[in-house]
Amino acid sequence: METATHPAKIYWRNCAALMLLLALTCIIGYINLGMFNVIIALAIAIIKATLVALFFMHIKGSSRLLHLAMTVGLIWLLIMLSFTLTDYFTRGWVPLNH
Amino acid sequence: MNTTSNMSVGFVAEQFDDFQQQRGAAQFGMWIFLATEVLFFGGLFLAYTVFRSLYPGDFVAASHHTVVAIGGINTAILLFSSTLMALAVRAAELRNQKQLIRLLVGTAFFGIIFMILKGVEYYKDWNDHLVPVLNFEWHQPNPGHAQIFFWLYFAMTGLHAIHVTVGICIMLVFAVIARTGKFTSGHFTPIEIAGLYWHFVDIVWIFLFPLLYLAGHR
Numbered sequence: 332m333e334t335a336t337h338p339a340k341i342y343w344r345n346c347a348a349l350m351l352l353l354a355l356t357c358i359i360g361y362i363n364l365g366m367f368n369v370i371i372a373l374a375i376a377i378i379k380a381t382l383v384a385l386f387f388m389h390i391k392g393s394s395r396l397l398h399l400a401m402t403v404g405l406i407w408l409l410i411m412l413s414f415t416l417t418d419y420f421t422r423g424w425v426p427l428n429h
Numbered sequence: 430m431n432t433t434s435n436m437s438v439g440f441v442a443e444q445f446d447d448f449q450q451q452r453g454a455a456q457f458g459m460w461i462f463l464a465t466e467v468l469f470f471g472g473l474f475l476a477y478t479v480f481r482s483l484y485p486g487d488f489v490a491a492s493h494h495t496v497v498a499i500g501g502i503n504t505a506i507l508l509f510s511s512t513l514m515a516l517a518v519r520a521a522e523l524r525n526q527k528q529l530i531r532l533l534v535g536t537a538f539f540g541i542i543f544m545i546l547k548g549v550e551y552y553k554d555w556n557d558h559l560v561p562v563l564n565f566e567w568h569q570p571n572p573g574h575a576q577i578f579f580w581l582y583f584a585m586t587g588l589h590a591i592h593v594t595v596g597i598c599i600m601l602v603f604a605v606i607a608r609t610g611k612f613t614s615g616h617f618t619p620i621e622i623a624g625l626y627w628h629f630v631d632i633v634w635i636f637l638f639p640l641l642y643l644a645g646h647r
Contacts, residue, residue: 336519336522339516339519342519345512350505353504357501357643360497360639368643368644372643372644373640376639379508380635380636383511383635384632387511387631388625394456397456397460400457400461404464404467408471411475412471412478415475415479
């Protein structure tokens with residue numbers, strides 16, 4: 332039984348990248364960019380979550396079965412979000428021109 | 430059944446051929462559990478998206494009452510504790526018992542700091558009359574819409590806080606068990622699985638921070 336252990340450097344580098352992204356999202360959060368604030372904030376959050384999943388949760392280099400389990404989880408989430416939101420946004424319940 | 434040639438036979442249950450198969454099953458099971466957790470939190474994120482689309486101005490005004498400093502520091506704390514957790518899994522793999530215990534306690538410690546800061550913020554929210562139903566007062570337009578924001582704020586951060594509390598307990602219990610050398614004789618899978626849970630909780634907060642805190646501070 333042998334395991335390929337990752338060097339500790341990878342985790343510290345990932346930590347530094349996450350902290351930089353946190354600082355970036357805080358700074359951008361205080362600049363008024365209208366509707367782009369939430370888009371940029373979510374984009375940075377998605378990058379941070381990806382970094383955590385890739386390096387801390389070892390999605391990078393793990394088996395295809397785990398890739399599948401993760402992808403299926405995200406697809407279920409997207410189905411729930413997209414089907415519900417299409418319903419709300421096409422019945423005139425949500426005014427889209429604010 | 431493969432027995433004597435298998436170094437790890439002591440902790441490989443009899444339904445598995447070897448350590449790697451048992452480890453793979455545990456990882457797969459955990460990722461399936463995390464998929465259900467994504468949907469569990471996803472429902473709240475969906476509600477947030479719908480109501481923020483309905484009342485964008487009121488949500489921004491309500492979010493202005495959250496404390497970005499506490500939310501931001503708590504984000505950094507969770508990111509740092511996740512780093513310690515990743516290093517704890519590494520220490521278990523390398524069979525370094527002392528380091529594993531230290532890192533598990535460190536992970537739990539920063540989790541506790543997170544909870545204390547969250548408690549301080551909840552206390553401030555209470556004094557600012559932001560708790561729906563119990564003491565909600567709103568002197569700006571549309572108090573009902575602002576109250577929906579705070580319903581979601583308490584539901585999302587509260588559910589997340591429960592997860593952090595469970596995580597802290599897991600880390601401390603594992604730190605105690607690690608003293609017996611159980612996880613540093615090759616059987617590091619429980620630490621790895623606990624790590625997946627802790628990182629997931631971290632990811633949830635990564636999304637909560639911009640949506641609940643940063644939204645109102647531009």
